Amino acid sequence: MADVPNNAPQHCPGTTSDQAGQTSACQGCPNQNICASGATKAPDPAIEEIKVKLATVKHKILVLSGKGGVGKSTFSAHLAHALASDETKEVALLDVDICGPSIPKMMGLEGEQVHQSGSGWSPVYVEDNLAVMSIGFLLSSPDDAVIWRGPKKNGMIKQFLRDVDWGELDFLIVDTPPGTSDEHLSIVQYLGEARIDGAVIITTPQEVSLQDVRKEIGFCQKVKLPIIGVVENMSGFVCPKCKNTSQIFPPTTGGAERMCEELNLPLLGKVPLDPRIGRSCDEGKSFLSEVPDSPAAIAYGNIVQRIKDYCASHVSISGDNSD
Amino acid sequence: MDHFDWVIISKGGRSTVSGYLNGSCVEVTHENAEENFMKSTLSAWRKIAVCNLLINRTGLSQVRRVILVLSGKGGVGKSTITTELALAFLHAGKKVGILDVDLCGPSIPRMLRVCRPDVHQCDSGWVPVYADAQQNLALMSIGFLLEHPDEAVVWRGPKKTALIGQFVSDVAWGELDILLVDTPPGTSDEHLAVLENLRKHRVDGAVLVTTPQAVSTGDVRREITFCKKLGVRILGLIENMSGFVCPHCSECSNIFSKGGGEELAKLTGSEFLGSVPLDPQLTQSLEEGTDFLQAFPESATFSSINTIANTLLSRIQDD
Ligand SMILES: Nc1ncnc2c1ncn2[C@@H]1O[C@H](COP(=O)(O)OP(=O)(O)OP(=O)(O)O)[C@@H](O)[C@H]1O
Ligand SMILES: Nc1ncnc2c1ncn2[C@@H]1O[C@H](COP(=O)(O)OP(=O)(O)O)[C@@H](O)[C@H]1O
Ligand SMILES: [Mg+2]
Ligand SMILES: [Mg+2]
Ligand SMILES: [Zn+2]
Ligand SMILES: [Zn+2]
Numbered sequence: 001m002a003d004v005p006n007n008a009p010q011h012c013p014g015t016t017s018d019q020a021g022q023t024s025a026c027q028g029c030p031n032q033n034i035c036a037s038g039a040t041k042a043p044d045p046a047i048e049e050i051k052v053k054l055a056t057v058k059h060k061i062l063v064l065s066g067k068g069g070v071g072k073s074t075f076s077a078h079l080a081h082a083l084a085s086d087e088t089k090e091v092a093l094l095d096v097d098i099c100g101p102s103i104p105k106m107m108g109l110e111g112e113q114v115h116q117s118g119s120g121w122s123p124v125y126v127e128d129n130l131a132v133m134s135i136g137f138l139l140s141s142p143d144d145a146v147i148w149r150g151p152k153k154n155g156m157i158k159q160f161l162r163d164v165d166w167g168e169l170d171f172l173i174v175d176t177p178p179g180t181s182d183e184h185l186s187i188v189q190y191l192g193e194a195r196i197d198g199a200v201i202i203t204t205p206q207e208v209s210l211q212d213v214r215k216e217i218g219f220c221q222k223v224k225l226p227i228i229g230v231v232e233n234m235s236g237f238v239c240p241k242c243k244n245t246s247q248i249f250p251p252t253t254g255g256a257e258r259m260c261e262e263l264n265l266p267l268l269g270k271v272p273l274d275p276r277i278g279r280s281c282d283e284g285k286s287f288l289s290e291v292p293d294s295p296a297a298i299a300y301g302n303i304v305q306r307i308k309d310y311c312a313s314h315v316s317i318s319g320d321n322s323d
Numbered sequence: 324m325d326h327f328d329w330v331i332i333s334k335g336g337r338s339t340v341s342g343y344l345n346g347s348c349v350e351v352t353h354e355n356a357e358e359n360f361m362k363s364t365l366s367a368w369r370k371i372a373v374c375n376l377l378i379n380r381t382g383l384s385q386v387r388r389v390i391l392v393l394s395g396k397g398g399v400g401k402s403t404i405t406t407e408l409a410l411a412f413l414h415a416g417k418k419v420g421i422l423d424v425d426l427c428g429p430s431i432p433r434m435l436r437v438c439r440p441d442v443h444q445c446d447s448g449w450v451p452v453y454a455d456a457q458q459n460l461a462l463m464s465i466g467f468l469l470e471h472p473d474e475a476v477v478w479r480g481p482k483k484t485a486l487i488g489q490f491v492s493d494v495a496w497g498e499l500d501i502l503l504v505d506t507p508p509g510t511s512d513e514h515l516a517v518l519e520n521l522r523k524h525r526v527d528g529a530v531l532v533t534t535p536q537a538v539s540t541g542d543v544r545r546e547i548t549f550c551k552k553l554g555v556r557i558l559g560l561i562e563n564m565s566g567f568v569c570p571h572c573s574e575c576s577n578i579f580s581k582g583g584g585e586e587l588a589k590l591t592g593s594e595f596l597g598s599v600p601l602d603p604q605l606t607q608s609l610e611e612g613t614d615f616l617q618a619f620p621e622s623a624t625f626s627s628i629n630t631i632a633n634t635l636l637s638r639i640q641d642d
Contacts, residue, residue: 005481066428066475068397068508073538099509100395100542142541145395145548147510150480178397178508179427180475181483207610209398211472212428218475242572248603252610275578282537282580 005031015040044189050161051193057092057169059311060191061228062199064220066212068178070204071233071271073102074281076175079200080107081286082304084130089170092123094160095134096187097177098153099146104136108284112137120165133164150182157186161194171311178212180219188223197314198226200268200307203259204234205251210259217263228310229268231303232256237273238295248273269303272296382491383524385498386420388639390558391517391529393550395542397508399534400563402430403609404599405505408530410616411632413460417500420451422490423464424517425507426476426483432466436612449494463494480512487513491520501639508542510549518553527639528556530596534564535583547591558638559596560588561631567601568623597631600624 004012009029013019020026021036034040054060063076073095080093095103104110104124112124114137123131135146135156148156166172177183188196199220203213213230220227232255236245251257260267271277274296280287288297383389392405405421412419423431432438435454451461465476465486478486496502504521507513518526529550533543543560550557562584567576578601588595599605602624608615619625 068428069399069534069539070397099511100397100545102538102542105538105541143544143548145510145545145552147515147549147552149484149512149515153511180477181427182479182512185477185479204398206606208402208430208433208606211433212430214473215427215475218473219477222475222477237567237576237578239569239571239574240576241574242569244569244571246567246570246603248567248578248601249606250603250610252607273578275576275580278536278538278579 007031017041044158046158046162047190047193050158050190053162054166054172054191054194057166057172057194059170059314060172060174060194060196061307061311062174062176062187062196062225063202064176064184064199064216065178065202065209066180066214066216066219067203067209070178070202070209070213072178072202073097073106073175074277075200075202075231075233075271076173077103077106077281078286078288078300079304079307080130080132080171080173081288082300083171083173083308084127085288087129090129090131090168091171091173092131092133092166092169093173093175094164095132095136095175096157096160096183097175098135098148098156098183100177101134101136102281103132103134103175105284106281107132110136110142110284114138117165120163121159122165131166131169133160153182154186157183158190161187161190180215184219185223188225196225197311198228200228201230201265202233203230203256204249205232205236205247205255206249207253209249210253210256214259214263217265227265228307229266230256230260231268232270234273235270266306268306269299271299271303382494383496383502383521386496386502386524387499388501388527389504389521389525390501390527390635390639391504391506391521391555392532393506393514393529393546394508394532394539395510395544395546395549396533396539399508399532399539399543400599401508401532402434402505403605404530404532404561404563405503406431406434406609407605407615407628408632408635409460409503410614411629412501412636413455414616415632415636417636418459418461418498420461420496420499420502421463421505422494422502422517423462423466423505424487424490424513425505426465426478426486426513428507429464429466431462431464431505434609434612435460435462437462437467449489451494451496461496461499463490483512484516487516488520491517491524510546514549518555526555528558530558530635531560531593532563533560533584533587535562535577535580535598537580537583539579540583540587543587544591547587547593557593558635559594560584561596562598564601565598570603596634597627599627599631 004014009025013023021032026032063072065072080091084091095101107126109124114121123133125131203209234249237248238245276291277287280290392401394401409419409421423429437452437454451463454460533539564579567578585595605615605624
């Protein structure tokens with residue numbers, strides 16, 4: 001698991017275990033002294049600070065997928081737009097994809113910079129009630145590569161949660177990179193006390209994608225992160241000329257539908273492949289307002305409604321339950 | 324020993340592989356461990372034999388060319404391109420290897436339909452798994468080390484770095500004309516680790532994969548900077564999923580737009596290797612693990628992959 005250092009012996013109990021530094025396997029481990037001192041068992045103080053900071057955020061939703069390019073950022077962006085279309089709601093979108101931030105482009109905010117204010121970094125606003133934060137706002141050119149190992153990425157995520165002036169929010173949506181590694185562990189760990197409503201899992205219909213998504217679901221179960229449901233994206237393409245549907249990414253093993261049955265998860269909906277979605281993303285516009293009556297926009301609408309319903313039945317203002 | 328998930332055989336020295344296996348391990352150290360093990364009748368075991376890694380770490384010494392397949396973006400077809408290039412090289416009579424360093428989402432075992440093999444064993448490290456009977460296509464992937472295909476590999480960077488170090492130095496590739504390295508998206512631990520370790524041997528260059536839309540080329544632009552910063556030669560750029568021809572009416576739709584890859588190549592002064600169409604038959608072949616290049620030699624996708632493979636072959640042979 002995550003708390004076993006790579007130079008640890010085979011039967012390392014883990015640095016956060018009660019037995020850390022004390023088992024027979026720890027003899028001779030270079031970390032034995034620090035483990036035995038108890039220092040590794042203490043939780044990061046930032047977790048508590050983040051809990052306090054995010055006490056004014058009502059709902060926190062993660063958008064996850066084990067697979068890349070399945071539409072996590074696209075979905076996150078449209079979920080944010082859809083939730084913010086209700087002017088009485090305050091919405092924020094946080095991009096923790098440190099090496100491949102897509103959110104600035106998709107929200108039409110490329111080239112924007114973050115400003116420092118008295119109470120921390122201020123996010124960039126798309127509308128009065130829609131705030132965005134991404135590492136993209138901290139880069140000086142589109143060629144800038146963020147060549148960082150895990151610990152540095154984790155530090156950035158901590159700052160995004162603790163040092164950004166989020167203010168009062170109804171929804172905080174977190175877009176993630178693919179996989180089950182540093183970014184995912186960090187966001188779950190740092191939000192551990194602030195509580196997450198749940199995760200929306202995105203997949204495409206083919207098995208190559210589903211096999212990675214099952215791993216992501218395993219991750220959620222491992223870290224006890226509730227799953228709001230699964231969205232199948234890019235399910236079928238309707239030819240604009242002859243109106244026939246082609247399964248470009250064929251559901252050879254039954255697609256998200258079968259997976260959800262097998263794993264007993266709700267399928268929130270299916271979004272078809274629509275070239276106008278890709279174009280809207282490239283232009284930084286909301287597909288929902290560009291082509292509101294398209295089947296894809298209607299599918300998005302239904303999915304968003306189900307997420308809202310889920311959140312409404314899970315009122316989880318952080319801190320409420322713990323003291 | 325029946326109740327152990329894995330049996331590790333070593334000829335002396337302590338193996339490090341157990342740290343990466345899920346399930347219980349027992350390690351047997353014996354000079355003739357290998358023969359005894361092979362003779363044993365307990366064939367139902369999950370077996371992995373690791374021999375004395377200190378004796379001869381030949382690893383990459385007989386590997387002539389090493390090519391990385393990279394992209395800043397996820398799901399653009401890195402594993403697809405890796406698989407198809409490997410098959411194209413194989414059909415051209417080369418001995419090929421694929422090292423899959425996508426630890427959280429390994430796709431290569433499925434795309435080439437190699438199930439988890441029972442034994443990897445030999446004198447000089449971990450033995451790659453062969454996709455063909457003639458043993459001309461060798462693979463190594465974390466997928467082979469997982470007990471269950473759905474198992475999540477929830478590791479932070481340092482542990483990934485350590486396994487990649489072993490993947491690079493302890494796999495007994497034997498003689499190979501070309502080793503292709505399939506990577507996860509991004510510019511982080513896996514990429515740094517694989518480069519650091521391969522460097523000691525050789526890296527001939529990188530092939531970059533993108534899809535046409537700006538969201539994707541934007542990330543690949545950053546990957547180009549990564550290559551430049553780390554001194555990796557860019558062999559060229561491939562635009563994947565470039566246009567979809569409707570099987571019903573032959574109308575071509577640019578689902579993920581068009582031309583972004585070529586534009587990016589121009590902008591960054593890299594060579595454009597070609598575009599591969601969005602082809603459902605390719606997806607289907609990869610789902611089933613069948614050889615697309617043999618099944619659809621008439622397709623436009625075949626000819627574009629073949630042209631790209633030939634360009635790459637002549638490029639690396641010129642060196
Ligand atoms: N239903 C759809 N129809 C057409 N295009 C889509 C659809 N969903 C997503 N796309 C496009 O597919 C591409 C990949 O989507 P996106 O960047 O959101 O994926 P991601 O999962 O965030 O990728 P990464 O793993 O790299 O972060 C984008 O160009 C997006 O516009
Ligand atoms: N040219 C193409 N035509 C059709 N499907 C493709 C094409 N390239 C890739 N795919 C499919 O897209 C999905 C993602 O590709 P993959 O190689 O796994 O991406 P990555 O390794 O970059 O994450 C796979 O299901 C693959 O079969
Ligand atoms: Mg993304
Ligand atoms: Mg891949
Ligand atoms: Zn220890
Ligand atoms: Zn058609």
